[in-house]
Amino acid sequence: MTRRPLIAGNWKMNGLRSDLAWMDTLGAELEGGRPDCDLVLFPPATLIGGLIEPGQAQGVSIGGQDCAPAASGAHTGDISAEMLADLGCSHVIVGHSERRADHGETDAQVRAKAEAALRAGLTPIICIGETLDDREAGRAEAVVTAQLQASAPDAPASLVVIAYEPIWAIGTGRTASDDDAQAMHAAIRANWRGDDAQALRILYGGSVKPDNAKGLLSRPDIDGALVGGASLDAQSFAAIARCVR
Ligand code: PGA
DSSP, rough: OOOOEEEEEEOOOOOOGGGGHHHHHHHHTTTTTSSSEEEEEOHHHHHHHHHHHHHHHHOEEEEOOBSSSSSSSOOTTTOOHHHHHHHHHOOOEEEHHHHHHSSSSOHHHHHHHHHHHTTTTTTEEEEOOHHHHHHHHHHHHHHHHHHHHSSSOSOOOOGGGEEOOOOOGGGSSSSOOOOHHHHHHHHHTOSSSSOOOGGGGEEESSSSHHHHHHHHSTTTTEEEEEEEEGGSHHHHHHEEEEEEE
16 A cells, blocks of 8 residues: 655744745745655645645645634634635644644544534544653553544545644654654554554654654655644755655
8 A cells, every 4th residue: 555645834823925935936946856745735824815826836735724613603713624625725734732732622622623624525634642741651652542533533544644743842843753753653553443544644743854854754654744844944845845755
């Protein structure tokens, strides 16, 4: 089973209209040879509309960073999966650790958001990952597999993506070692509830940079990367994409 690698850029709450030129810079970077992988960018919601068409021209899909469980209704400030699909998005991140921390999102809510994404025809990227305390106490795998079981919907593996993001590695400059990341990805695949785990794409996230991407992406169960800080720079995002196996 060959899984097509996926390199995703998560801009988080960064980016103004002046940053729409990122897509042109990326296009110029990729002119010399397109990496053999899917590319998806997750800009803030305010920039999605301005990036759909430029993204199409460069072969970059666009996604939302979050979605509401409901399709519509009295939920001031929220954006539904249907609205993202209507804009032309193909993916949505759900359950990022920053949303779990900042907004108290539970596994059950994350699962409801992933189900909403599927309902709207979007691919959810479901984020899971342990804290430093969990890792130091030796319970990282138990925590992450419990999150997987409670956050992932009952759906074919080919319709969802899992992102393993150890919280202690996000934005800190620390990454899991290639061996530790591979071990966790293998555990996630082993704990996928369906019998189609070989089709499940599992991304690694947490301080992925051009200089550590190659080692991570060469591991058999690491199918791509969810890149935060380094995705703000189109050249470093392209350099990471060029590391796909
Ligand atoms: P980082 O963020 O690459 O800046 O660590 C990754 C993420 O949170 O998705």
